[in-house]
Amino acid sequence: MPPLLQVEDLRVTYRPRGQAPVAALEGVSLALHAGEVLAIVGESGSGKSTLAAAIAGLTPAGARLEGRILLDGRPVTGLAERDWRALRGRRIGYVPQEPGLSLDPIQRIGAQLAEALTVHGVAAAEAWRRVPEILAEVGLPDPEGIAQKFPHELSGGMRQRVLIGIGLANDPPLLIADEPTSGLDVSVQRQVLDHLEGLIQRRRVAVLLITHDLGMAADRADRLLVMRGGRVVEAGPVRDVFANPRHPYTAALLAAARPSAPAPRPMPPGLPLMIVEGLAKRFGAATALDGVSFAVPRGGTTAIVGESGSGKTTTARIMLGLETPSAGRVRFDGADVAGLRGAALRGFRRRVQVVYQNPYASLDPRFTVEQTIAEPLRAFGLGDRAARRVRVAALMDSVGLPARLAGNRPAALSGGQRQRVAIARALAIGPELVVLDEPVSALDAAVQAQILALLRDLQRQLGVSYLLISHDLAVVREVADHVVVLHRGRVVEQGPAEALFERPAEPYTRALLGDAPGQRAARRLALAPA
Amino acid sequence: MPRQTRLPPPGYVARRLGQSALVLWAAFTLAFAILYILPSDPVSIMLNQAEQSLADAAQVAALRAEYNLDQPLVVQYGIALWRALHLDLGRSIQTGQPVAALLAQAIPATATLAAAALALALVGGIGLALAGSLAQAGWLRAALLAAPALGVSLPTFWIGLLLLQALSFHFFLFPAMGNEGWQSLVLPALTLAVPTSAAIAQVLGRSLAAAWGQPFAEAIRAKGVSRPRLLLTHVLPNAAVPLLTMAGIITGNLLAGSVVTETVFSREGVGRLAQGAVAVKDIPVVQGVVLLAAASFVLVNLLVDLLYPLLDPRILQQRQAG
Numbered sequence: 001m002p003p004l005l006q007v008e009d010l011r012v013t014y015r016p017r018g019q020a021p022v023a024a025l026e027g028v029s030l031a032l033h034a035g036e037v038l039a040i041v042g043e044s045g046s047g048k049s050t051l052a053a054a055i056a057g058l059t060p061a062g063a064r065l066e067g068r069i070l071l072d073g074r075p076v077t078g079l080a081e082r083d084w085r086a087l088r089g090r091r092i093g094y095v096p097q098e099p100g101l102s103l104d105p106i107q108r109i110g111a112q113l114a115e116a117l118t119v120h121g122v123a124a125a126e127a128w129r130r131v132p133e134i135l136a137e138v139g140l141p142d143p144e145g146i147a148q149k150f151p152h153e154l155s156g157g158m159r160q161r162v163l164i165g166i167g168l169a170n171d172p173p174l175l176i177a178d179e180p181t182s183g184l185d186v187s188v189q190r191q192v193l194d195h196l197e198g199l200i201q202r203r204r205v206a207v208l209l210i211t212h213d214l215g216m217a218a219d220r221a222d223r224l225l226v227m228r229g230g231r232v233v234e235a236g237p238v239r240d241v242f243a244n245p246r247h248p249y250t251a252a253l254l255a256a257a258r259p260s261a262p263a264p265r266p267m268p269p270g271l272p273l274m275i276v277e278g279l280a281k282r283f284g285a286a287t288a289l290d291g292v293s294f295a296v297p298r299g300g301t302t303a304i305v306g307e308s309g310s311g312k313t314t315t316a317r318i319m320l321g322l323e324t325p326s327a328g329r330v331r332f333d334g335a336d337v338a339g340l341r342g343a344a345l346r347g348f349r350r351r352v353q354v355v356y357q358n359p360y361a362s363l364d365p366r367f368t369v370e371q372t373i374a375e376p377l378r379a380f381g382l383g384d385r386a387a388r389r390v391r392v393a394a395l396m397d398s399v400g401l402p403a404r405l406a407g408n409r410p411a412a413l414s415g416g417q418r419q420r421v422a423i424a425r426a427l428a429i430g431p432e433l434v435v436l437d438e439p440v441s442a443l444d445a446a447v448q449a450q451i452l453a454l455l456r457d458l459q460r461q462l463g464v465s466y467l468l469i470s471h472d473l474a475v476v477r478e479v480a481d482h483v484v485v486l487h488r489g490r491v492v493e494q495g496p497a498e499a500l501f502e503r504p505a506e507p508y509t510r511a512l513l514g515d516a517p518g519q520r521a522a523r524r525l526a527l528a529p530a
Numbered sequence: 531m532p533r534q535t536r537l538p539p540p541g542y543v544a545r546r547l548g549q550s551a552l553v554l555w556a557a558f559t560l561a562f563a564i565l566y567i568l569p570s571d572p573v574s575i576m577l578n579q580a581e582q583s584l585a586d587a588a589q590v591a592a593l594r595a596e597y598n599l600d601q602p603l604v605v606q607y608g609i610a611l612w613r614a615l616h617l618d619l620g621r622s623i624q625t626g627q628p629v630a631a632l633l634a635q636a637i638p639a640t641a642t643l644a645a646a647a648l649a650l651a652l653v654g655g656i657g658l659a660l661a662g663s664l665a666q667a668g669w670l671r672a673a674l675l676a677a678p679a680l681g682v683s684l685p686t687f688w689i690g691l692l693l694l695q696a697l698s699f700h701f702f703l704f705p706a707m708g709n710e711g712w713q714s715l716v717l718p719a720l721t722l723a724v725p726t727s728a729a730i731a732q733v734l735g736r737s738l739a740a741a742w743g744q745p746f747a748e749a750i751r752a753k754g755v756s757r758p759r760l761l762l763t764h765v766l767p768n769a770a771v772p773l774l775t776m777a778g779i780i781t782g783n784l785l786a787g788s789v790v791t792e793t794v795f796s797r798e799g800v801g802r803l804a805q806g807a808v809a810v811k812d813i814p815v816v817q818g819v820v821l822l823a824a825a826s827f828v829l830v831n832l833l834v835d836l837l838y839p840l841l842d843p844r845i846l847q848q849r850q851a852g
Contacts, residue, residue: 056752081756089754102749104764106842115763116753150843166753 002073003031004206005055005174010067012050012059012230024050026230027067034173035204039221039238041214041253043444047230048210052178055208056092057084071174090120093167093205095196097179099160103151109135109162110147116169130169138165139195157188164196171203178210185307185471190515193220212445214253215474218242226250253445271334273298273433273465274319278328281314281489288314289489292328296433296482301459301466303480303497305473305512311489316435316469320352321345332433350380353426357438359418363410369396369421370406376428395424398461400454416447420454427458436468440475452478473513477501485509538839546835550828557824561817562610566603614821620814624807629818632803637822640799643791644784646715647722651780654723655730662731663738664761675735681728686787690721690794707796718795722787726780733776737769744768771842774834781830785823 012025025047032038042048053059055069057079069077071091076084088094096102104112110131117127135143138161151159160180167175180196181189197220200207211217217224217238224241226234226249233247245251272295281289289311296302306312317323319330321337330337332348340348353376356362363372373392377383383391396403399420410418419439426434436455440448456479459466470476476483477497484494485508493506504510594600598609613620619629655678662674697717698706705714741747742765750760788801800819807815838845 058748058751085754085756087754088752092752094749094752096745096749096752098745101745104746104750104768105844106767107764112750115750115755119754119759152844163749166749 001033002070003033004072005032005208006030006068006070006073007051007055008068008070010051010054010065010069012047012054013064013066014060015062015064021064024063024230025054028227028230028232030225030232030235032174032206032208034206035201036223037200037207037209037221038223038225039209039211039217040225040227041211041217042227043212043446045229046227048212048227049178050230051227052094052176052208052210056088056094056176057081058088086120089116089172090170091172091174093170093172093175095160095164095167095175095177095180097182099156099163099182102163103159105151107150108147109149109151109154113147113162113166113169116166120170134165134169135162137199138162138168139191140165155188157185157192160192161195164192164199168199168203168205173204173206174208175200175205176208176210179212180209181216186473186515187307187512189216214445226253271298272296273333274467275331276315276319276328277331279315279318279325279330280327281311281318281323282326287489289318289325292486292489292491294484294491294494296465296467298432298465299459299463300481301468301479302482302484303468303470303476304484304486305470305476306486307471307512309488310486312469312471312486313437314489315486316437316467319467320354320435321348346380350429351431352433352435353429353431354435354437355419355422355426355439358442359415359422360410360442362422363418365410368407368409369401369413372410372421373424373428376425380429382429391428392424395428398458399424399427414447415443416451419443419451423451423454423458427462427464430462431464433465433467436466436470438470438472439468441470441472448475455479473501485512538836542839543836546832550832553828554821554824557828558611558614558821559607561820561824562607565813565817566606619818619821622807622812622815624810624812624815629814632815633800633818633822636798636800636803639797640788640792640801643715643718643722643788643797643799646719647726647784647787648780650719650723651726651730654727656734658727658731659734659738660761660766662735663742663765664758678728678731678735681724682732684724684728686721686725686790687794689724690718690791693717693721694794714795714797718791718797721794722784722791725787726783729776729780729783730773734769734773737772738765741765741768767841771838774837774841777834778827778831781826782823785826 007028007030010025010028011023013021013023015021028047028051030038040048040051050059050063054065057076059065065077067077068075071087076087079087103109110128113131113134114124114127117130118124122130131147132143135146140146140158140161146154146158146162151162154162164180167177177196181192193216199205209217209221221238224234224236224238225232226241226247228249234241234245234250241250242254245254274296276292276294276296279289279292280287292311292315294302304312304315314323318325319337321330321340324338332352335344335348337348367375370389370392373395374388377388377391382388392406393403396406401417401420401424405413405417410421413421419442423439439455440451443451452475455466458464466479468476468480480497482494483497483500485492485500485506487508493500493504493509500509501513504513591600598606601609610620617630619633621628622632625632658674658677662671665671665674694706694717697703704716706717708714738761747760747765750764751757755763785800788799789805790801791797792799792801793805800822803815804819806812807819
């Protein structure tokens with residue numbers, strides 16, 4: 001039996017007007033059989049999304065395709081747009097990335113789902129009859145009600161379920177899932193993927209799963225294809241690739257994805273830097289925090305872990321004095337944060353700095369790298385112009401930014417470089433505590449590993465304490481000494497990181513650990529920590 | 531499945547109405563302040579007008595009393611506001627006719643002209659933007675996208691003169707002046723429509739390009755939807771929101787343009803009325819035109835605000851949350 005999808009020596013070249021052509025794919029071949037799940041793993045820029053677009057016939061105008069793509073044994077490269085339209089949605093389902101942006105924001109869910117059917121000739125009445133069925137099938141409660149809603153009225157997980165429903169509406173034999181859970185919490189991620197897995201197994205749909213997350217690929221796929229720079233560097237059954245990576249890049253990716261067990265560091269002596277006592281916060285009738293207590297020791301990394309809605313961000317905002325608690329208090333070096341005014345508050349702001357989640361939003365687009373890093377120095381009136389220049393150069397060096405980038409604006413930097421700028425800015429005035437709010441969640445896996453290594457190095461050199469806010473257990477495990485698990489505004493468990501990861505006492509912590517991508521594969525493949 | 535229509539809640543409507551009233555009041559006050567605090571007053575203008583520069587003091591006092599100029603500023607303002615609320619905008623210094631009547635007389639002609647120009651501008655502007663958005667060939671696309679910038683930069687009076695020259699004096703297709711019949715409307719409407727349609731095409735072209743770039747556009751194509759259908763059912767509705775925001779500016783364009791257009795084509799209308807009144811400093815009439823312009827702005831923006839939630843359901847939620 002011929003494979004459902006066959007790609008032979010596919011090359012895609014983009015020719016931007018007036019610029020040299022850029023090769024996005026350089027000779028990619030793959031085969032996918034009915035009912036099989038093939039994961040394409042790679043960083044952004046590896047060509048994996050170009051591959052998905054080429055298979056759906058959606059490469060942008062100006063892209064040149066060479067090689068062959070065969071669907072059901074028939075070549076589809078060079079098909080007319082009209083013939084492509086008949087394939088899209090009916091033979092090739094597509095689940096896009098960015099569930100937040102992939103539905104038309106001003107059309108109701110029902111209409112968008114019905115369109116997937118009517119565009120392939122289903123009568124409108126029949127399509128509308130099937131809308132609630134499909135919504136129920138993807139696991140959404142109250143399908144009739146959801147059909148009447150607009151995308152912004154649904155959560156990210158619900159929107160992604162709608163998109164999966166659209167992708168599978170016409171029972172296509174092939175489904176392309178392009179980073180289907182980007183932007184979702186780990187537990188929502190797991191629920192959505194579990195549901196998708198059930199659907200595709202029942203219908204024997206072949207899936208091309210495009211992801212940068214090796215853990216997810218290992219959990220969900222039968223076979224793995226690792227891409228880098230437009231080429232396939234490794235391909236084979238998941239078990240073989242994990243057991244015996246042949247390409248150094250795959251080995252590096254594996255090392256980054258494996259939960260490592262850092263050597264236990266002794267808790268530094270002395271009084272805690274920050275003490276949180278019985279914190280409670282109510283927004284109207286809703287209780288965001290209820291009796292949260294923990295301590296942030298000097299010199300180490302304390303992590304607050306929880307899903308969105310657990311109260312971790314509210315806790316951090318109260319600790320920074322940006323929000324007042326309904327009850328309880330936060331003491332920084334003995335002083336109540338809520339009571340700080342004037343010079344004392346300025347002193348506190350100087351000793352505590354923040355690195356934000358999104359390096360794309362947290363840097364002023366009109367400031368150069370140098371201006372950005374020098375800003376806190378200027379704000380606190382430290383040094384003259386020349387002294388600040390020297391300090392900025394030293395900071396750039398310590399966060400691994402080449403000096404030639406000093407005059408660049410954020411738009412000319414990669415995500416990892418931007419986060420390095422944000423870290424240098426936070427460290428500029430020598431704070432004692434740096435609050436890291438999801439510091440790597442917007443970055444690629446490989447870049448994540450680099451930034452985390454940088455944060456660890458800086459801590460060793462400078463002795464600065466970190467308060468890490470994260471939903472990502474792999475990140476927490478990598479850097480935290482002390483972990484506080486928050487769930488619905490309460491501390492469910494806290495303790496030294498190692499003990500908590502090895503022997504979680506609470507069922508919720510165990511569930512959270514079980515949701516993290518890669519955990520299932522770890523069990524399935526007996527993947528030992530490196 | 532029935533589609534529920536989403537009407538704005540009464541609170542939202544009431545808030546918008548209140549804001550509209552506030553803006554009108556502010557426009558009235560500003561016009562009052564500027565015109566009455568200027569170093570001249572209706573009486574001296576009127577006397578100059580009548581070439582009675584040697585008018586005696588008693589005559590001046592009588593006129594000042596008639597226009598309440600002998601009262602303190604606050605009282606003058608109160609009287610003017612009270613009268614304006616009753617649509618009494620005073621009498622023209624030039625002709626002695628009530629300003630409200632003059633405006634009422636001039637409005638139909640200008641409204642017809644503006645409506646015709648708006649219709650032409652919408653058809654031309656939206657058509658141009660859609661064509662530019664769908665054009666596949668690079669040179670055609672570039673030409674279609676460059677055209678609006680050219681149109682915006684052409685001065686109205688020049689377009690008018692050019693059209694007159696070509697279509698009235700050379701080909702005798704349309705009359706060069708007057709208010710008679712639809713033929714006399716064609717050239718002025720066309721003149722007024724060119725810059726407006728260019729502005730519409732420019733804004734819509736840009737927001738269409740932004741909407742095409744949204745991830746949902748590709749996701750919908752992946753369902754098997756054709757590009758023209760995607761454009762009409764998803765991309766255009768999404769891109770129309772910024773266009774609606776422009777409605778106020780378009781109204782301003784049309785009003786400002788009508789002054790020039792009505793002068794060039796010798797048409798009666800609000801623009802001519804304003805132009806004539808400004809030339810002889812007929813203050814009550816100028817003030818009436820300013821109020822009329824403000825009222826049409828406010829009305830258009832009120833309509834836009836009430837239409838927004840129908841076009842983009844996210845707006846109500848943001849407003850309510852904020």
